[in-house]
Amino acid sequence: MKQPKRPPAAISFIILFFVLGCSFAAGYGLTLIIYHWTGTPSEFWSHIISGLIGMVLIISVASISRLIANKYSKGIQQHHLMQNELINAMTRIAQGDFDVFIEPRDEYHHNDMVAGINKIAKELGSMEQLRQDFISNVSHEIQSPLTSISGFAALLKNNTLTPAQKNRYLDIIETESKRLSALSDNLLKLSALETGGEPLSFIPFRLDKQLEEVVLMLEPQWNSKDIAMEVDLEKLSIPGDEGLLSQVWVNILHNAIKFTPEGGMIHVILTSDQTKVCCQIIDTGIGIQPEDQIHIFERFYKVDKSRDRALGGNGLGLSLAKKIVELHQGQITPQSEINKGTTFTITLPKLPSV
Structure with a gap:
């Protein structure tokens, strides 16, 4: 820290002489006031008393001045320490180190700035963790099908394979390729929706007809498992992006x-009141654990990780569905019991029934 310049010796002597003169003059004045009440002593003692009072005043002024100077100097030092600590914290943040925390102190005049830097470091640290988790999850999701494709492609080079074996390996390669394509498509859609790169087209359409079409489109899947599909749909229209909402019901x-x-059994129910429509998709499936229900809309989160491989999926479907519903000013709520089934309730603003 740069030391302040000292005044020249002549100026210091003049200041000292002025302080001494004022102190002795003040001491003389005080003795006159005291003598007014006590009487005037002899001239010798009068000079001694006034001199002592002047010395006391000099010592008092010097002590007070020293205290003020020390406090001022300490304040400057604390100010410089605070500046250095703030600059160091901001430099670490700029270099990508978000493990930063500045301890607030009572003597700091800028604790609001300290709190702001601490908050910035915490938020950036959270974002960095999310980024790293996202990269890790994407890498894992890509690596799995790529490993399968590479492995089974290598097996196809074996000339001793039977046609049935070749077809089975080709089916696996095709399935894994579709998984990669779906992952890429969902990531692009999520990114476009979150950045506003894919504008929504709000046009009134028949929601009941859309749900019927989705159920029929998925018929090969639920029919192959002998699942009873019950549909109870009220005829109504809503304003929204028909293509994106179709993705919600499909997922x-x-x-x-x-x-x-x-x-x-799966039951699809569509009802409405004066302000909103409500779609419930109820199944009698395996259910979702309570501790998993709060995470199911997170990207790449999979409830039953031990069965993911056999069942497919990349943990993005519900994230995408939730984002689309929220962009339509709606809500999506899960309710589930283990081994009893799951109900997803989606509410959206409505138009008058048609």
Whole structure:
């Protein structure tokens, strides 16, 4: 820290002489006031007393001045320490180190700035963790099908394979390729929706007809598992992006079919009141653990990790569905019991019935 310049010796002597003169003059004045009440002593003692009072005043002024100077100097030092600590914290953040925390102190005049830097470091640290988790999850999801494709492609080079074996390996390669394509497509859609790169087209359409079409489109899947599909749809229209909302029903119904055992049942109910429509998709599947229900809309989160490989999926379907519903000013709520089934309730703003 740069030391302040000292005044020249002549100026210091003049200041000292002025302080001494003022102190002795003040001491003389005080003795006159005291003598007014006590009487005037002899001239000798009068000079001694006034001199002592002047010395006391000099010592008092010097002590007070020293205290003020020390406090001022300490304040400057604390100010410089605070500046250095703030600059160091901001430099670490700029270099990508978000493990930063500045301890607030009572003597700091800028604790609001300290709190702001601590908050920035915490938020950036959280974002960095999310970024790393996202990269890790994407890498894992890509690596799995790529490993399968590479492995089974290598097996196809064996000339001793039977046609049945070749067809089975080709089916696996095709399935894994579709998984990669679906992953890429869902990531692009999520990114476009979150950045506003894919504008929504709000046009009134028949929601009941859309749900019927989705159920029929998925018929091969639920029919192959002998699942009873019950549909109870009120005729109504809503304003929204028809293509994106179709993705919501496909994703939720696909999950319901996937996690409902053979011979189970799925019930699709569409109702409305004066302000909103309510779609419930109810299945008799394996259910979701309570501790998992709060995470099911997170990207790449999979409830039953031990069965993911056999059931497929990449943990993005519900994230995408939730984002689309929220962009339509709606809500999506899960309710589930283990071995009893799951109900997804989706509410959306409505138009008058047609």
